[in-house]
Amino acid sequence: MAKTSSKDLGTQPIGQLLIKQAVPASIGILVMSLNILVDTIFVGQWIGATAIAAINVVLPVSFFIAALGMAIGVGGSSIISRALGAENKPKALKTFGNQITLTFLFTISFAVFGLYFVDTLIPAFGGKGNIFDPAKIYYEIILYGVPVLGFVMMGNNVIRAEGNPKFAMYAMLIPSIGNLLFDYIFINVLDMGMEGAAWATTGSYIVSFLFILWYFLSKNSELKINLSHFKLNKTIVSEIGSLGFVTLARQAVVSVTFLLVNNALFNFGGETSVTAYAIVGRMMMFALFPVFGITQGFIPIAGYNYGAQQFDRVKEVIFTAIKYATLLGAIVFIGLMVFPEVITKWFTTDMDVVKVTPNNMRWAFAAVPIVALQLIGAAYFQAVGKALPALLLTLTRQAIFFIPLMYILPLFFGELGIWMSFPISDVLSTLVTAFFLRREVKLKLNKSVA
Template structure:
């Protein structure tokens, strides 16, 4: 299958990779949305705020696995493009060892420092008790989530996008069913919501383990491949660390965001952002799918030293993603009230959220260029520019904006920070990517 990355029509190949990735992200996002609807309707508004506080911590730990997966899959894609299967196999083994070692270490640290960690992330006032219950329940499922997130891009790099999709679909379906069981049928409150989420993480991790030991996995490892190799770990960490740093930056953003929201709008403002965040996860799934589909194709052809196919992959991905993002933008502008009413019947939220949602999505049509530009450097193994471009939106622009603008514009300052950061990050990424293609993309 991987050989097709170097021969098949780019548009057709991108669709084969992007559609399963998009479907997987869609189902996962729907799961997050349904989860929010269930806890909002069956537990209460503070439950939405509690999940908004806790999930960034869980996602940061699981991002270690995702980072190792993306970093390793970049090395594997380029190795397969060169025909070097031995390196690909050893990298695969090192990814497994790194993920298990680091994810369990961070889970132990997170559990030990639970209370101050939750306080830092915004678990204040009425949010504190439900956030603590939720955190203690889901935390032990996080290593399996990290393992699944490591496996997802790796499976895609092996040319098996449908199996990568299943790693996202199966836990989402499990979580929805278990939410009904543990929140509605057996009213266990936040502990029930956490239990459903933790078990769904186990389903995802279990499926990835099944794939790795099945005949579908083309990279067969031995015990020697599990032994960490310094030069390979360095490459995996250099590229994968970008994802971890990005998630860490997002976690820092959430801390500052929740601080500003709580200070200028109270618990309700945090719940408003919780809804906006869920809509963002859902609405942008096809654009993120294009980005995920882009990575293995660009990496393989870069490894094969086919500059023309790499350029075509960049242009096709940006074109597809921009059209899709523009359609999403129009839909949100037309139906903001309907979107918000899906999540809650609380009158305060119904009044405050639609306008905030529209403002936050104003720059949606331009975001594909920023996503593909950052992903390109990660795909081809250029860690430093990939890191800089990845951090532009959340780190360089959004964190200062969500801290400073509310001082002058209140909660509205938080919402207008999002499109400003998007536009600035996209402009810089476009200029840098154009320069890179002109000066360096030739063999």
């Protein structure tokens, strides 16, 4: 695949460009999701079902801290894409330098905080009973690698903003493949148990960090920064913060949702229900990879053309992305509705878990075909630098609709009410997003084209 320069984002045909951007992103997400999927299978088969629940307990904490890097990466990348579109390279360079500084400041601080309060945080996130000890082992080792993971998440988004989806894909493939290799060595060969699973994940991200560092030091990157770019600039930091906060808020809500659902399900069905949710959560990461890939490919195209004031191209990429992602979401929906039992047995042979998971999976994915519009609509506002609507639309799906529903519906339907909350919140958030996106196209993009 040929290298795509930033200028190509404003000149190549939208359909061709979206495929060129989305395919590497989708492949990267697919392999990363397969990594998470297979990693969970390895842990379940080689360590036990309780280990799956233990990892699921730790995910909210590690996701939130790692999300700092992603938030800084997405927020800064929106600025970089628009700056490159407007031919303002000095601003792009300064933004990248500030991203690096912010990433290491925040991730190191939060890793220290997370390690200090380890015994408080793990039970709060559902790590109770037999789950506590393996969760603590996994948690502590994962947090050692959080600063490296933060840089990987940040750097990957910047690579994509430059118009180099192939290298962004490599940055996602390396830790995924590495983790599976390390899993086999540390868990199966060396019999290190939960410690092996944790070191496999941490070690794989160190390898990815080294690759991304090489990329930015090599001729492949347009962003050649010097020491002056690392000094924080108030205006740039504020813009990174406002846009990045959208991503951080989304990841924070994911973490809070894991916490609340883990605890609610534990109260209804104990460790079996928590394990079922862990399996469904892994499938959410895996099954939606093509939709997430199109969303990631969409963002730099929309941002660059918005910065270049080519609003007709912005409209075209919005509608093309929604069309492609909806079609792929429908295919995923069919597969999950037909084969949930087979999928569940990939993870565990525990018959209690196998019995309850398939029906729960069907409920959780019932509205998948329409989720594409919600994801791309929220991503549009972030790509073009409109932080407030991006934040509100990002929060609708889980914070505004899902969390209240998961407390209300169980009053009438018991544990089933928690699973019913997934599709209902998806439908409601998609309707809200469609309203705001339609208004944006009508008032801003159509008016600007005219």
